Amino acid sequence: xxxxxxxxxxxxxxxxxxxxxxxxxxxxxxxxxxxxxxxxxxxxxxxxxxxxxxxxxxxxxxxxxxxxxxxxxxxxxxxxxxxxxxxxxxxxxxxxxxxxxxxxxxxxxxxxxxxxxxxxxxxxxxxxxxxxxxxxxxxxxxxxxxxxxxxxxxxxxxxxxxxxxxxxxxxxxxxxxxxxxxxxxxxxxxxxxxxxxxxxxxxxxxxxxxxxxxxxxxxxxxxxxxxxxxxxxxxxxxxxxxxxxxxxxxxxxxxxxxxxxxxxxxxxxxxxxxxxxxxxxxxxxxxxxxxxxxxxxxxxxxxxxxxxxxxxxxxxxxxxxxxxxxxxxxxxxxxxxxxxxxxxxxxxxxxxxxxxxxxxxxxxxxxxxxxxxxxxxxxxxxxxxxxxxxxxxxxxxxxxxxxxxxxxxxxxxxxxxxxxxxxxxxxxxxxxxxxxxxxxxxxxxxxxxxxxxxxxxxxxxxxxxxxxxxxxxxxxxxxxxxxxxxxxxxxxxxxxxxxxxxxxxxxxxxxxxxxxxxxxxxxxxxxxxxxxxxxxxxxxxxxxxxxxxxxxxxxxxxxxxxxxxxxxxxxxxxxxxxxxxxxxxxxxxxxxxxxxxxxxxxxxxxxxxxxxxxxxxxxxxxxxxxxxxxxxxxxxxxxxxxxxxxxxxxxxxxxxxxxxxxxxxxxxxxxxxxxxxxxxxxxxxxxxxxxxxxxxxxxxxxxxxxxxxxxxxxxxxxxxxxxxxxxxxxxxxxxxxxxxxxxxxxxxxxxxxxxxxxxxxxxxxxxxxxxxxxxxxxxxxxxxxxxxxxxxxxxxxxxxxxx
Numbered sequence: 001x002x003x004x005x006x007x008x009x010x011x012x013x014x015x016x017x018x019x020x021x022x023x024x025x026x027x028x029x030x031x032x033x034x035x036x037x038x039x040x041x042x043x044x045x046x047x048x049x050x051x052x053x054x055x056x057x058x059x060x061x062x063x064x065x066x067x068x069x070x071x072x073x074x075x076x077x078x079x080x081x082x083x084x085x086x087x088x089x090x091x092x093x094x095x096x097x098x099x100x101x102x103x104x105x106x107x108x109x110x111x112x113x114x115x116x117x118x119x120x121x122x123x124x125x126x127x128x129x130x131x132x133x134x135x136x137x138x139x140x141x142x143x144x145x146x147x148x149x150x151x152x153x154x155x156x157x158x159x160x161x162x163x164x165x166x167x168x169x170x171x172x173x174x175x176x177x178x179x180x181x182x183x184x185x186x187x188x189x190x191x192x193x194x195x196x197x198x199x200x201x202x203x204x205x206x207x208x209x210x211x212x213x214x215x216x217x218x219x220x221x222x223x224x225x226x227x228x229x230x231x232x233x234x235x236x237x238x239x240x241x242x243x244x245x246x247x248x249x250x251x252x253x254x255x256x257x258x259x260x261x262x263x264x265x266x267x268x269x270x271x272x273x274x275x276x277x278x279x280x281x282x283x284x285x286x287x288x289x290x291x292x293x294x295x296x297x298x299x300x301x302x303x304x305x306x307x308x309x310x311x312x313x314x315x316x317x318x319x320x321x322x323x324x325x326x327x328x329x330x331x332x333x334x335x336x337x338x339x340x341x342x343x344x345x346x347x348x349x350x351x352x353x354x355x356x357x358x359x360x361x362x363x364x365x366x367x368x369x370x371x372x373x374x375x376x377x378x379x380x381x382x383x384x385x386x387x388x389x390x391x392x393x394x395x396x397x398x399x400x401x402x403x404x405x406x407x408x409x410x411x412x413x414x415x416x417x418x419x420x421x422x423x424x425x426x427x428x429x430x431x432x433x434x435x436x437x438x439x440x441x442x443x444x445x446x447x448x449x450x451x452x453x454x455x456x457x458x459x460x461x462x463x464x465x466x467x468x469x470x471x472x473x474x475x476x477x478x479x480x481x482x483x484x485x486x487x488x489x490x491x492x493x494x495x496x497x498x499x500x501x502x503x504x505x506x507x508x509x510x511x512x513x514x515x516x517x518x519x520x521x522x523x524x525x526x527x528x529x530x531x532x533x534x535x536x537x538x539x540x541x542x543x544x545x546x547x548x549x550x551x552x553x554x555x556x557x558x559x560x561x562x563x564x565x566x567x568x569x570x571x572x573x574x575x576x577x578x579x580x581x582x583x584x585x586x587x588x589x590x591x592x593x594x595x596x597x598x599x600x601x602x603x604x605x606x607x608x609x610x611x612x613x614x615x616x617x618x619x620x621x622x623x624x625x626x627x628x629x630x631x632x633x634x635x636x637x638x639x640x641x642x643x644x645x646x647x648x649x650x651x652x653x654x655x656x657x658x659x660x661x662x663x664x665x666x667x668x669x670x671x672x673x674x675x676x677x678x679x680x681x682x683x684x685x686x687x688x689x690x691x692x693x694x695x696x697x698x699x700x701x702x703x704x705x706x707x708x709x710x711x712x713x714x715x716x717x718x719x720x721x722x723x724x725x726x727x728x729x730x731x732x733x734x735x736x737x738x739x740x741x742x743x744x745x746x747x748x749x750x751x752x753x754x755x756x757x758x759x760x761x762x763x764x765x766x767x768x769x770x771x772x773x774x775x776x777x778x779x780x781x782x783x784x785x786x787x788x789x790x791x792x793x794x795x796x797x798x799x800x801x802x803x
Contacts (some may be wrong), residue, residue, distance in 0.1 A: 001270055002528065003346045007055055012443045015048070017447055027439040033431070040445030044453065046535065052343065052450050058466040061314040061338030067097035068104035072111060086561055087115040087305050089289050094392065094433045095307040096316055108139040110145055112305060122152040124305045138163050139199045143169060174590070221261055229420040229535045230262035237536065239410055245536050246567050253562040256772040260533055260556035264427050266357055267505060267529035267552050268349045269297050271342060279459060291526060292316065298326040300505065300527055300551050314338045330356040336458055344447045347502070351494035352451060354530065355487050358423040410530065419761055425532035431496035435593040452488050483572055500592050501535045502528050505549050508779060539596040540569035541576040541584055546773040559772055576600040577732045617691040618649045626691060649689060652694070656685055659698060672710040680702050698727030705749065714753025721746050740769035744780045751787045756794060763788050
C-alpha cells in the first residue's frame with residue numbers, strides 16, 4: 001500500500017541485481033539525492049515503462065459507459081431487500097462511472113436519493129434530487145422525484161418550500177395529460193396526503209448530530225504558540241545535538257490539555273483493498289466497498305453520497321466545493337494518472353502531491369531552495385551541522401536583540417524564525433538517505449522517474465503552471481538544473497522522508513454483525529499525511545501524549561501530567577503494552593533508524609530474559625504460578641516440580657487461537673449459541689495454561705460478551721466484558737485509550753440491559769478516559785452523552801416529603 005505493488009518491486013529489484021557492479025557502487029555510495037536520482041533515472045528504459053503501464057492498466061479508474069447500468073441494477077436488488085445502505089453505496093459506484101450530463105448519472109443520483117430517504121438522510125436526499133435534475137433527469141419521471149422532494153421538505157419542517165414543490169407538482173400533472181390513469185391516481189393520493197401533512201404540521205425541531213465543522217471550530221488551542229504555528233504556548237521548540245528537534249513543556253501540563261492542532265500539509269486517502277481486475281466480465285466491476293467509497297478524497301469526511309470527479313471514477317468527494325478545491329490544487333494533474341499512482345503506492349502519491357502543493361506557496365523561493373539543495377549541497381546530509389549551531393535553541397525564549405530579529409538555523413524555520421505548516425518545514429524533514437538500502441533508493445528513484453516520464457508524455461502543463469505564474473522573474477530563474485530534475489529530486493526526498501515522518505491518519509469504524517446492539521469499534525488507517533509540527537514529537541514506548549484525528553486535523557493531547565521542561569512524547573507504534581523490548585527495538589531500528597532508550601526500554605533490559613512479560617506468560621496447570629525458562633519451562637514456585645517444553649505450550653496456544661477464530665466466524669454468521677459453547681471450552685482451556693493477563697484470555701472474554709449480547713443476555717455479557725476489562729487494564733493501564741474503548745462497550749451493555757446506576761457510572765469512567773485522549777468531539781463521547789441523557793430521563797423523580 002505505502003510502497004509500489006509487489007510486481008513492480010520485484011521487477012526493479014531484479015533490474016538492480018543485473019546492473020554492472022560499478023553502477024551499483026556509484027548509486028550506493030552517492031551521498032547527494034540529486035546524484036542518486038540522476039544516475040537511477042538514466043537507467044529507466046522504455047521496456048520498464050511498458051511493464052509499469054501494463055500493471056497500472058489493471059486498475060479500473062476511468063469512466064466505463066457500461067458500468068452505471070450494472071451498478072444501478074445491483075443497487076436496485078439491495079433496495080428491494082431493504083438494504084438501503086448497500087444500495088446507496090452501489091448507486092454511488094454507478095455515479096462514479098457515469099459521465100456528467102447523461103441520463104446514466106441522473107438516474108443513479110435519483111435512485112440514490114430514494115435510498116437516502118429511507119435512511120433518514122433527508123438533507124442529502126434533497127441534494128441528490130437537485131443533482132439528478134441538473135444532469136437532465138427524464139421529464140416523464142419528474143413527478144416521482146418531486147414527490148420525494150416534498151416528503152423531505154415536510155419532514156424537515158421546511159413547509160413553505162414544501163408548499164411550492166407541491167404547487168410545482170400540480171402544474172406538472174396538468175402538463176402531463178399522457179400520464180397513465182393508475183399512475184395519476186397513485187400520485188394524486190400521495191399529493192393529497194402531503195398537502196394534509198403540510199396543513200397539520202407544526203414547527204419541527206429535528207435534532208441533527210453535531211456537525212464536523214462545529215467540532216473543529218470549538219476545538220481550539222487556549223493560546224497559540226507565537227513561534228510554532230499550530231502548537232500551544234504550553235510548549236516550545238528545542239533542538240538537541242543527539243535527538244534533534246522536539247517539543248518541550250514550558251509549564252506544568254495536565255492530562256487532556258490540547259498541545260497541537262494541525263491540519264495536514266498533504267494527505268492521500270489509502271485506497272484499501274483494490275486488487276487489479278482480471279479478465280472476464282464477472283470480475284470487471286467490483287461491488288466491494290473500500291475507504292475510497294466511504295470518505296471524501298480531499299477532506300476525509302465520512303461520506304455516503306459522494307460526488308465523483310468528472311474525469312475519472314476513482315476520486316470522490318463529499319461536495320462540489322471539495323471536488324473543485326482538489327481539482328485546482330492537485331487533481332487536475334493526478335486525474336489521468338489514477339492507475340499509475342495506485343501501482344506506485346501511497347508514498348509516491350504523497351510525494352507528487354507535496355510538490356504540487358508547493359507551487360501555491362512562494363514558488364520562487366521554493367524553486368530556488370530546490371535548485372540550491374539539488375545542485376549546490378547535499379540534501380541528504382543529517383541535521384548535525386545545523387544542530388551543532390543551534391544547541392538548546394528555544395523558540396519560546398528571547399527572540400529579539402537590539403530591535404533586530406535573531407536569525408536562527410533551526411531546520412524548517414522561516415527567515416522570521418517561525419516554524420509553520422508549509423513546504424519549507426516539510427522539505428526539511430529528514431530523509432535519512434544514508435540509512436536506506438541502495439535497493440530501496442533505486443526503487444524509489446525509478447518510481448519517481450517513471451511518474452515524471454508519464455507526466456511529460458501526457459503533456460501535463462498543469463505541473464509547471466504554478467511556476468510560470470509565480471513571482472519569480474525570468475532573469476532570476478536558476479539555470480543550473482532542468483525543471484523536471486528539480487521536482488524529481490524533491491519527490492525522491494519526500495518518498496524517503498515518509499518512512500520516518502508519515503502519519504497514519506486513523507478513524508474509528510464500527511464493526512460487528514448487522515443489527516447488533518453492541519457496537520464494536522476498530523481503528524483503521526484511513527490516509528497517509530505529512531504534519532510538520534506533529535513530526536517534531538519524539539518517540540517513547542510509554543508516551544505522555546496521544547495523537548488523534550478528526551478529518552485531516554491532527555490533535556495532540558497530554559495523556560499524563562507533563563512537568564515543565566519535560567519533553568512531549570508520543571508512540572510511533574511499538575508500545576510497551578503491545579510487545580516486548582526486543583521486538584520494539586527491531587521495529588524502531590528497521591523503520592526509524594534509531595535505538596530507543598526510553599525508561600520502559602531501560603527497565604526491560606534489566607529484566608531477566610527468561611521471565612518475559614507477565615501479560616503473555618504461560619502458567620503452571622497445577623498451582624497457577626508463572627512458568628520460567630527457555631526451551632523447557634519450570635514452575636516459578638519452589639514447592640512445585642512441574643515442567644513442560646515450550647514448543648508444547650506454543651502448539652496448544654496455536655490450537656486455542658484457531659478455535660477462537662472458528663467461534664468468531666459462528667458469531668459473524670449469527671450463530672451465537674454455538675459460538676458460546678465453543679468459547680466456554682476455549683476459556684476453560686486458556687485458564688489452564690495461560691496467565692490471567694494474557695491477551696488471548698481477554699479476547700475470549702470479549703467474544704463471549706459479544707455473543708451473550710447478541711442473545712440479549714446483558715447480565716452475562718457484562719460479566720464477561722468486565723473480565724476482558726481487567727486484562728485491558730493490566731496490559732494498557734487504567735487511563736489508556738484502550739481502556740476507554742472497552743469501558744464504552746461496557747456502558748452500551750449496561751445501557752441496553754437498563755442497569756441504570758451501573759451504566760451511568762461506567763459512562764462517567766469512559767468519558768473521563770476518552771476526553772483525555774480524544775477530546776469532546778470524539779464519536780464515542782457523543783454517543784456516551786446521548787446514552788446518559790436517555791438514562792437520566794428514566795431515573796425516577798425524587799418525591800418530596802409527605803405532608
